[in-house]
Amino acid sequence: MAPVNLKTIVREFNLEVIADFGRLEDIQIAVADVTRPGLQLAGYFDHFGPDRIQVLGNMETAFLERLTPDDRRQRLDALFEKGIPCLILTRSHAAWPELVECARKYEIPVLRTQDITASFTSSLVKFLNVELAPRTSLHGVLIEVYGEGILILGESGVGKSETALEVVKRGHRLIADDLVEIRRVSDTTLLGRAPEIIRHLIEIRGIGILDVKELYGVSSVKIQENVDFVINLELWDEKKHYERLGIHEEETDILGIKVPSITIPVRPGRNLAIIVEVAAINFRQKKMGYNAAKALTDRVFGPDY
Amino acid sequence: MVSRTVLFNCDEALQMKAVAVLIQKASAFRSSIWLSRGERRANAKSLLGVMSLGIENAAELQITAEGSDEAEAIDAIASYLAQPEF
Numbered sequence: 001m002a003p004v005n006l007k008t009i010v011r012e013f014n015l016e017v018i019a020d021f022g023r024l025e026d027i028q029i030a031v032a033d034v035t036r037p038g039l040q041l042a043g044y045f046d047h048f049g050p051d052r053i054q055v056l057g058n059m060e061t062a063f064l065e066r067l068t069p070d071d072r073r074q075r076l077d078a079l080f081e082k083g084i085p086c087l088i089l090t091r092s093h094a095a096w097p098e099l100v101e102c103a104r105k106y107e108i109p110v111l112r113t114q115d116i117t118a119s120f121t122s123s124l125v126k127f128l129n130v131e132l133a134p135r136t137s138l139h140g141v142l143i144e145v146y147g148e149g150i151l152i153l154g155e156s157g158v159g160k161s162e163t164a165l166e167v168v169k170r171g172h173r174l175i176a177d178d179l180v181e182i183r184r185v186s187d188t189t190l191l192g193r194a195p196e197i198i199r200h201l202i203e204i205r206g207i208g209i210l211d212v213k214e215l216y217g218v219s220s221v222k223i224q225e226n227v228d229f230v231i232n233l234e235l236w237d238e239k240k241h242y243e244r245l246g247i248h249e250e251e252t253d254i255l256g257i258k259v260p261s262i263t264i265p266v267r268p269g270r271n272l273a274i275i276v277e278v279a280a281i282n283f284r285q286k287k288m289g290y291n292a293a294k295a296l297t298d299r300v301f302g303p304d305y
Numbered sequence: 306m307v308s309r310t311v312l313f314n315c316d317e318a319l320q321m322k323a324v325a326v327l328i329q330k331a332s333a334f335r336s337s338i339w340l341s342r343g344e345r346r347a348n349a350k351s352l353l354g355v356m357s358l359g360i361e362n363a364a365e366l367q368i369t370a371e372g373s374d375e376a377e378a379i380d381a382i383a384s385y386l387a388q389p390e391f
Contacts, residue, residue: 002344139348156332156350178353181345195345195357203352 003028004131006086006109009053012127013120015088018095018110019103027085027109029053032128034121036060041075050082053124057117061093073098080106090117130191133183134255142175142192142225143167145280149225151180151192151259152276153252154233158266161202163233165210166273173222174212177202182227184255193224227254229283230261231276237265246282246293306371311383313364320360323389328352330385336372338382349382 007024010017017024034053038060056064064072080087080102086109089095095110103110113120140153141160145167152160161177168174176194185191194200200213200221213221230252242265243250252261260283264275282292315323331338331349338349342364347354349368360366366386370378 135344137346139351139354155337156348178351179345179347179357197359198353198357201353209353 002132002135003030004128005029006111008131009124009127010111013113013115013124015111015113018089018112019100020109021104021107023107023109029085029128030132032125032132034124034128036117036121037079038063040079043075043078045078045082048082050084052084054079054084054087055090055117055121055124056087056093057090058093061089064096069096069098072096073102076102077105080108084108086111088113088120090115090120130183130185133185133191135181135183136255137179137181137195138254139178140180141177142180142194142227143276144173144175144222144225145277146172146284148228148280148283149175149192150276150280151182151227151230152233153230154266155235157205158233158235159272160233161204163272163276165202165204165212167276168212168216168220170273170277172277173220173225174200174202175222175225177212182254184257188257190227190254190257190259191224192227199223227259229280230254230259231279232261232263233266233272234263235265236267240265245296246291247297306369307375307379308367308369309379309383310365310367311386313360313362313366313386315362315389320362324355324360325352326389327382327385328355330381331378334370334372334374334378334381336370336375336378338378339369341367341369 005025006027006029009029010024031049031051033049034055035049036057037054040048041060041063076099087103089112092112092114100110138153140151141164142149142151143164152163154160164174164177175192178198179195180192181195182190182192200211202210202212204210243262250261250263251258262279266272328350340347340349340355340358342358342360345358347358349355368379368382
């Protein structure tokens with residue numbers, strides 16, 4: 001897990017910097033949680049997480065406004081003293097001189113947004129969750145086919161990139177070729193994207209590097225997509241057993257999440273793009289409750305089999 | 306599985322070429338070969354993957370190889386990265 005520095009947050013949310021003491025790049029946020037320090041301003045600090053971003057909204061500012069400047073300074077000082085990473089004012093609330101004074105004393109940045117508190121904190125938590133999620137990079141291709149994010153894995157030279165190119169040509173979208181960065185953004189969701197340096201590039205042996213976005217247009221690419229389904233491509237092995245019916249459910253483990261997967265044997269002359277496309281449709285159909293293999297057994301052996 | 310850390314030693318103007326030759330060298334082995342830099346890990350046989358590591362001169366790289374010819378593979382890749390010739 002890589003922490004996020006404050007500068008990234010300021011840039012992402014277009015925050016106004018009231019005071020930064022040149023520390024925006026040094027301060028790292030490592031928890032995906034923010035605090036509205038209502039109780040803390042009232043003097044209660046048990047269970048306080050000083051590593052969280054502090055947000056002052058309408059309620060907190062109204063409370064502080066009612067105090068005398070001296071009292072206000074004391075309470076803010078108690079909060080800053082804990083070594084919080086930064087303090088953010090929402091709804092463009094003005095910063096009292098006492099607040100800036102305390103911030104200067106401990107060199108803690110003060111930032112401001114015009115957004116309302118609830119929507120700001122929820123987007124901030126969502127952003128932090130994605131940035132701080134456990135991550136891994138896999139050698140493969142991520143494409144979106146009929147709305148399903150499909151991760152194609154397999155040895156070098158098995159034809160992943162060629163398959164991706166043809167899938168794109170058939171009207172679907174490329175997210176990443178060669179190296180896919182995957183983050184576990186929740187207990188059920190994996191999000192994949194390409195490292196920025198090689199985003200939307202594809203390498204085809206014999207031709208070289210292609211820029212899919214320039215060649216096929218914006219509608220042929222996507223920045224990120226969930227990993228819904230994994231297709232393992234491997235060279236056809238005469239001795240290995242491949243799924244014939246589609247009743248057996250295979251899974252691939254990525255960052256502790258089990259993703260439904262299939263293994264497709266590759267042999268010259270097999271049109272992989274069509275196979276990938278039909279696997280995506282079939283996967284959607286199974287998700288919606290219909291399984292062709294199950295329907296066939298029902299027909300052959302009766303529904304009670 | 307074998308693993309080793311090396312420093313990439315290459316003049317800036319030659320980097321792109323050096324990476325292309327590296328891929329060719331890696332592809333000649335049967336083993337799976339991985340290069341890691343920081344938290345990013347790329348297949349040494351994939352051009353875009355290695356490019357995405359953003360290797361510059363004096364970058365510290367970890368090489369990992371697994372397979373029937375892993376020992377030869379790691380020797381070849383490590384000595385190439387420490388002194389690219391093409």
